Amino acid sequence: MKRPALFAVSVMALVGLSACGSTTSQASPSASAGPIKAAWIYVGPTTDGGWTTAHDKGRKYVEQQLGSKVQTTFKENVPEGPQVSQVIEDLVRDGNKIIFATSFGFQDAMDAAAKAHPNVFFEQATGYKMEPNLAEYFGAAEDADYLTGMALGAASKKGKIGFVAPFPIPEVIREINAVALGAQATHPGATVQVVWTNTWFDPTKEKQAAQSLLSAGVDAIGQGQDSPATGDAAKAVGIPWSGYDSDQTQYAPDIWQTATVYNWGPYYTKRVQAAIDGTWKSGSYYGNLADGFVDIAPFGKSVSADAQAAINAKKQALISGSFYEFAGPLKDQSGAVKVPSGSKLQLTDILTMDWFVQGVIGNPKGA
Amino acid sequence: MNLNATLLVVIAASAIFYGTPLLFASVGELLAERSGVLNLGVEGMMLVGAVSAFWTGQHLHGPDWVVLSAAVLVAALAATATSLIHAVLAVSLRANQIVSGLALTIFAGAAGLSSYLGNIGHLGGHARLHEFKAVDLFGLGQTPILGPLVFHQNALVYASWLLVPLAMFYLYRTRPGLHVRAVGESPETADAMGVNVAAYRYVHTLIGGALAGVGGAYFSLAISPNWVDGMTSGAGWIAIALVIFAFWRPELALVGAYLFGAFSSLAFTLQARQVHLPPEVFNSLPYLMTIVVLVFVSTGWAKRRLGAPASLGVPYVREER
Numbered sequence: 038m039k040r041p042a043l044f045a046v047s048v049m050a051l052v053g054l055s056a057c058g059s060t061t062s063q064a065s066p067s068a069s070a071g072p073i074k075a076a077w078i079y080v081g082p083t084t085d086g087g088w089t090t091a092h093d094k095g096r097k098y099v100e101q102q103l104g105s106k107v108q109t110t111f112k113e114n115v116p117e118g119p120q121v122s123q124v125i126e127d128l129v130r131d132g133n134k135i136i137f138a139t140s141f142g143f144q145d146a147m148d149a150a151a152k153a154h155p156n157v158f159f160e161q162a163t164g165y166k167m168e169p170n171l172a173e174y175f176g177a178a179e180d181a182d183y184l185t186g187m188a189l190g191a192a193s194k195k196g197k198i199g200f201v202a203p204f205p206i207p208e209v210i211r212e213i214n215a216v217a218l219g220a221q222a223t224h225p226g227a228t229v230q231v232v233w234t235n236t237w238f239d240p241t242k243e244k245q246a247a248q249s250l251l252s253a254g255v256d257a258i259g260q261g262q263d264s265p266a267t268g269d270a271a272k273a274v275g276i277p278w279s280g281y282d283s284d285q286t287q288y289a290p291d292i293w294q295t296a297t298v299y300n301w302g303p304y305y306t307k308r309v310q311a312a313i314d315g316t317w318k319s320g321s322y323y324g325n326l327a328d329g330f331v332d333i334a335p336f337g338k339s340v341s342a343d344a345q346a347a348i349n350a351k352k353q354a355l356i357s358g359s360f361y362e363f364a365g366p367l368k369d370q371s372g373a374v375k376v377p378s379g380s381k382l383q384l385t386d387i388l389t390m391d392w393f394v395q396g397v398i399g400n401p402k403g404a
Numbered sequence: 405m406n407l408n409a410t411l412l413v414v415i416a417a418s419a420i421f422y423g424t425p426l427l428f429a430s431v432g433e434l435l436a437e438r439s440g441v442l443n444l445g446v447e448g449m450m451l452v453g454a455v456s457a458f459w460t461g462q463h464l465h466g467p468d469w470v471v472l473s474a475a476v477l478v479a480a481l482a483a484t485a486t487s488l489i490h491a492v493l494a495v496s497l498r499a500n501q502i503v504s505g506l507a508l509t510i511f512a513g514a515a516g517l518s519s520y521l522g523n524i525g526h527l528g529g530h531a532r533l534h535e536f537k538a539v540d541l542f543g544l545g546q547t548p549i550l551g552p553l554v555f556h557q558n559a560l561v562y563a564s565w566l567l568v569p570l571a572m573f574y575l576y577r578t579r580p581g582l583h584v585r586a587v588g589e590s591p592e593t594a595d596a597m598g599v600n601v602a603a604y605r606y607v608h609t610l611i612g613g614a615l616a617g618v619g620g621a622y623f624s625l626a627i628s629p630n631w632v633d634g635m636t637s638g639a640g641w642i643a644i645a646l647v648i649f650a651f652w653r654p655e656l657a658l659v660g661a662y663l664f665g666a667f668s669s670l671a672f673t674l675q676a677r678q679v680h681l682p683p684e685v686f687n688s689l690p691y692l693m694t695i696v697v698l699v700f701v702s703t704g705w706a707k708r709r710l711g712a713p714a715s716l717g718v719p720y721v722r723e724e725r
Binding site for chain 1: 409414418422515522527528529530531537538623627628629630631632633635637668669671672673675676677678680681682683
């Protein structure tokens with residue numbers, strides 16, 4: 038150690054320079070009352086081209102709608118671990134009055150924070166825990182997933198569909214089931230083979246998982262991942278692809294089918310407005326196709342007119358309530374009847390779904 | 405039966421595809437370490453390479469090959485500039501190399517300079533415009549077994565196949581190569597021979613930076629479809645482990661890179677074929693194997709014949725002879 042002071046200083050200088058990923062933006066300078074502070078916690082970067090991009094679009098929508106009445110902040114790339122508690126504490130200390138957490142893994146920390154800070158409104162996406170000041174919000178993505186599955190089934194020649202899946206949790210399992218049922222509607226006997234990545238967002242891993250399915254012989258591929266890397270793998274071999282969360286056409290326009298997309302903006306606006314008005318109440322919001330919370334992305338150019346017509350017709354049936362994908366008869370992977378003819382799954386059943394429907398290849402408990 | 409879809413061929417093909425960035429980075433790190441400079445900043449330099457390659461690809465317009473060559477060149481230059489920080493600290497100022505290298509990764513890596521450049525360049529949210537696609541060489545891409553492995557790779561893979569023999573020739577067969585090894589083993593002796601120790605260490609630290617940059621460019625131009633913060637996700641660390649695993653030899657770095665590349669996707673390949681093993685096992689294998697090799701390298705016999713350059717990580721001070 039020749040010059041300890043020198044390298045200590047250089048290290049501190051270098052470390053100090055590296056910034057952390059938080060951004061605050063104010064719509065316009067506040068008037069007398071001052072704007073309400075609203076914060077979002079993201080699991081990925083706002084530029085993931087999928088899930089977090091969609092949430093951030095919602096945040097920007099709030100700014101646009103409420104203007105100077107709100108000041109928004111977001112924290113991106115927050116890991117689903119103990120760090121999230123610290124992030125929430127920081128946001129509360131900064132004076133945020135309403136905090137949206139946008140990944141399942143943030144739920145426990147949000148619940149604890151809600152108990153510790155009764156004067157702050159907490160909103161947890163895709164979870165199930167509730168408190169007087171902790172609300173839940175998500176939507177019937179499975180309805181749109183079914184339509185996406187129809188597109189994949191129609192595009193597949195052999196009926197062998199691959200699915201790159203993040204975590205074996207109910208939200209993903211019902212997504213895969215809906216895709217499989219949709220695919221079987223347009224391609225009787227179609228199978229959906231699942232590979233678990235154990236990550237929401239990691240383009241390299243997602244691509245590897247997609248390549249493993251493609252090399253195993255699937256001829257159409259879908260995803261529950263947050264990046265377009267699955268499409269990048271499919272593009273190299275010209276296999277039809279459906280995305281997730283956002284319109285990802287630009288990443289592979291030739292093979293793009295469609296995707297389940299979320300429109301978070303109106304919900305966020307409503308909730309922030311309620312917080313301003315003092316009318317905010319806890320609850321569990323489950324949006325759907327009818328109220329525009331979920332939808333499918335514009336069709337790709339390779340989706341046939343017939344398939345588009347069939348999907349649009351089914352979409353109307355889902356909206357009107359004349360069709361529900363999780364209505365009996367439904368069999369599980371072993372062929373045992375899970376939902377008899379004439380009955381259908383209730384919301385509580387699908388929020389805890391832990392079994393795959395017939396035709397799904399893979400383990401619902403994960404890899 | 406399609407031979408090219410068999411498990412072994414699929415694994416070998418992904419080993420090459422995902423091993424290539426590791427190969428570039430570890431050959432670079434190996435050259436730096438051979439000159440006696442340990443640079444733990446590989447991850448940071450790779451990310452600087454990744455972001456500058458992506459930026460170039462999005463902003464330069466022209467035929468694929470022109471844009472891609474320019475992007476790789478820019479990546480190499482940017483990462484070289486990054487490694488200059490380490491060279492100045494480690495060689496001229498004789499700072500602790502471990503601390504300086506770590507600082508470089510923290511400064512330049514995820515949530516550091518590379519993320520900042522990605523943000524101000526508005527790189528996120530757009531599909532990449534140019535990419536390294538597999539080239540069907542001589543139309544032999546569909547040949548059984550050899551087709552997907554040898555004749556259907558991207559240009560950077562072919563470049564890496566030139567790099568390894570070149571690095572071997574340089575280290576083992578040329579006078580400057582001999583000097584590098586001398587500088588890494590015994591800078592005093594090299595100095596007495598009239599070799600400029602500082603110059604050799606500078607140049608090889610910078611070459612290490614350039615190659616790490618190319619490895620990073622591979623991530624943003626061949627692997628990921630869009631710009632993502634921290635997209636190398638630890639490849640730089642694996643490359644450093646790989647140098648030890650390869651006993652500081654380019655030819656073994658090739659073997660190790662492909663082995664570690666295979667591990668990175670093996671869990672998925674097996675899962676898609678109904679073989680279920682926890683992916684954590686494969687993700688930890690490169691490190692486990694490096695520990696095994698470290699133990700082996702520490703034995704007396706291996707230390708004399710295969711070990712680290714004797715002066716690795718030790719600053720050279722002429723007055724102290």
